[in-house]
Amino acid sequence: MNLSHIEHIGIAVKSLEEAIPFWENMLGLKCYNIEEVKEQKVKTAFFMIGQSKIELLESTEPDGPIGKFIDKRGEGIHHLAIAVKNIEENLQELDQKGVQLIDKTPRKGAEGLDIAFLHPKATQGVLLELCENKNG
Template sequence: MNRVDHIGIAVSSIEHVLPFYEQTLGLKLLKLEEVSSQGVKVAFIDGGNIKLELLEPLHKESPVAKFIEKKGEGIHHLAFGVQGIEERISELRDKGVNMINETPKQGAGGAMVAFMHPKSSHGVLYELCDKTNIKEDHA
């Protein structure tokens, strides 16, 4: 793991919570994007030393919608920046970690992503986020 890339926060409505981040906390919106493969609308917020990723479900079957239904809005995942995501997945599996994604999927900003199952990581949902093939880090 190279670094913490971002913290994912599940929200019911980006439009509703964005004023808190921008006006109350004084943080800057970097980008809005839909990630259909994950069933979410995403807002990246510049948190200074780390990005915050607000995740709004696009439909009721989205994993984020199910998370909000079960646990409510709040911290959803912690993402680690990695290089060579396929090799990281293999290394983690060799160490007994169950992966939600056995192969990487396209994520926000063009990154390739894969999630570890929280049962293998003491209740925390971790994301591997590989931006190696992205020419510019948009988010």
């Protein structure tokens, strides 16, 4: 595995409009990017903390992954994302080791990253996302 750092922590929220002011006004962070990822039925907002980010996730459809998550568990931490190099090789290695994967091949995520998720059943209940920035 070629892990670099915590890329971001994803937090499911009912409303970006309601959640962003807390992070900006109470914690002093600046939302630097809001983006919709239509394929995942989600709208995201990003904040930098050192080398890592906080990603707020609002469902754009009730049947989207974030909408279902909030219905089942409420707002809160949704996933932990780890920056990697050579995401395809990492996925192959994990697959060969018998790790249950949600994505066997990367897909496009917010901010143009290549992403893939590991199943929480394989990671002690934590949804892990591998991310690779191939543009920088």
